[in-house]
Amino acid sequence: MSGLLVYVVDDDADVRKGLVSLLESAGYPAQGFASAESFLDAVAESMAALAGCVILDLRMPGLDGLALQRRLVEAGGTIPILFLTGHGELPDALVALRAGAVDFLLKPVDGRLLLRRLDACWQAETARFQARQLQEQVLCVLQRLTGREREILGFALQGIRNWAIAEILGLSLRTIEAHRSRLLLKLDAASVQDWQRRCEQGGLPTARLVELLASLGVAT
Known part of the structure; x- marks a missing residue:
């Protein structure tokens, strides 16, 4: 996968589809995943280079949100992660934020609030992504x-x-x-x-x- 994308990882099909629809209607390219495992399979070759944002459910069967966050960090990924949860336990929120998550929002999340949080991430990621693309282009020129x-x-x-x-x-x-x-x-x-x-x-x-x-x- 390449380019900026919002990855929605949530085992609840209705929530996942609703979020993808909301994001696409707001102009964000988005893709949904029903589990952390399916997400990891899809991005296995590019985990460190992912750009955009991950909207991540905390509680999921198999690998949960915190475990997926750890996998991304261990792979060298810097993509911002915005957690959603229907539980909202403070210890989990602190663990996620200390590991670099940009926010921790409770379900059901207000769509306008989510888009405001996402917008700040997206602007920073766009600048970072463009700089990375430029660096790749410059490196190719220097090699010549x-x-x-x-x-x-x-x-x-x-x-x-x-x-x-x-x-x-x-x-x-x-x-x-x-x-x-x-x-x-x-x-x-x-x-x-x-x-x-x-x-x-x-x-x-x-x-x-x-x-x-x-x-x-x-x-x-």
């Missing part, structure tokens, strides 16, 4: 650069001018300018600063760009 181009880009991201890069690397200014022209073509940018700004506006700060470059290594 030669080692020397990555090296020069690393210096340029620090604001070091061409003449200074030439001195550092022991190359001619003309050679540095030629490498920089080729890397700009691959970045599809008028300048390194222009590309840097675009990345920052998309949620990918310069520090992260430097980390991505470092992860690829630099050939000298």
